[in-house]
Amino acid sequence: MIVLDAGTPLGTAWVASAVIFSATSQFAYLAVTGAGGSEAAAIVAGWIVASRFGILAVALTGIFKEGVLARTVAAVNAFDMNVGFGLQQPDVATAKRAFWYVTVAMMGGWFIGITIGTVLGDVLGDTKRFGIDTLFPAALLAIVGSSLRRTEGRIAGAVGAAICLILIPIAPAGLPIILSLGGVAAALTFSSPDRP
Numbered sequence: 001m002i003v004l005d006a007g008t009p010l011g012t013a014w015v016a017s018a019v020i021f022s023a024t025s026q027f028a029y030l031a032v033t034g035a036g037g038s039e040a041a042a043i044v045a046g047w048i049v050a051s052r053f054g055i056l057a058v059a060l061t062g063i064f065k066e067g068v069l070a071r072t073v074a075a076v077n078a079f080d081m082n083v084g085f086g087l088q089q090p091d092v093a094t095a096k097r098a099f100w101y102v103t104v105a106m107m108g109g110w111f112i113g114i115t116i117g118t119v120l121g122d123v124l125g126d127t128k129r130f131g132i133d134t135l136f137p138a139a140l141l142a143i144v145g146s147s148l149r150r151t152e153g154r155i156a157g158a159v160g161a162a163i164c165l166i167l168i169p170i171a172p173a174g175l176p177i178i179l180s181l182g183g184v185a186a187a188l189t190f191s192s193p194d195r196p
């Protein structure tokens with residue numbers, strides 16, 4: 001997990017962003033460190049958020065059925081948007097095209113944004129003057145917003161929020177965010193077909 005400071009060379013920003021390529025993990029890291037949490041807690045939070053990429057990669061097995069190299073490259077680039085677009089297509093060939101078109105568009109936007117942010121970051125100075133620091137929580141809300149439309153998503157959010165509210169006053173910074181993963185366990189229990 002890498003957080004870039006003002007004055008970071010553009011090349012370093014590009015390499016760091018290519019290695020991480022996960023805004024949600026970076027947001028989780030910043031949320032924990034911003035609250036005074038340790039580096040270890042911030043990294044674990046980033047890992048937890050990033051764990052969904054494994055599920056997304058598995059979802060691609062129906063599209064990329066042959067070739068270890070093709071499946072590996074697709075798995076490394078498996079994100080919510082491109083996997084979602086791919087899985088919605090009526091046939092495998094169209095699904096592959098949709099997946100790669102969206103992937104290229106995402107990566108293009110990612111690196112254009114990194115470039116603009118790196119250049120403007122040095123010019124703007126303290127971005128808090130412009131309220132840019134509010135982008136982190138707003139982006140996280142936008143990312144989880146669609147999940148909150150489902151019952152399981154609302155259960156996970158409510159239980160996770162309750163865990164954080166209880167633990168924030170007494171637990172070390174960052175730990176409540178990690179333990180809020182219990183909300184997912186509650187949602188999985190609720191949605192289990194075997195529940196009484």
